Amino acid sequence: MAAVEAAGQAPADAIAAEPCLVGIEDVQKCLNRSRASVYRYTNTDTRSLNPPFNPRKLNPEFRSDQKDPLLFHPNEVARFARDVLRIKEVTVEVLNSPSTATQQILSSILDELRLIRSQLEGGPSELALRREHQQHGQSRPAA
Secondary structure, eight states: OEEEEETTSOOOSOOOSSTTOEEHHHHHHHHTOOHHHHHHHBOOBTTBSSOOOOTTSBOOOOOSSTTSOOEEOHHHHHHHHHHTSOOSOEEEEEOOOOOOHHHHHHHHHHHHHHHHHHHHHHSOOHHHHHHHHHHHHSOOOOO
8 A cells, every 4th residue: 555645735545556556536635636637737648558758747657558547656646746746745655555365475485485495504404414424435436
């Protein structure tokens, strides 16, 4: 979950969308502007799905389809508020989102890898012990 707050503006209560991205409604609340003005600020073009970066506009994240909703990175909203709207103090706060199934699986894999590493670093491996046993059990041929 991400939150963007401009000084002197109402904080965004529940900004949610995709991880770390905010929608038009959330930008509207953060900037304390009407929905229409947020759309006017946004860098969109009917002829191009993803127009090039415009420093004077609010640049959305890349979209794969014209029907995809406009989503914004919190840092872009903060940059726009600071540089274009001249809001003096802008705070970007990224909060941890609830754990997803993918995050839980990745965490389990990481725990397992740490366990394997600690076992490998803990002492000589079974292979090293076998090699040592073979070397001591056999006499080396004379050179």
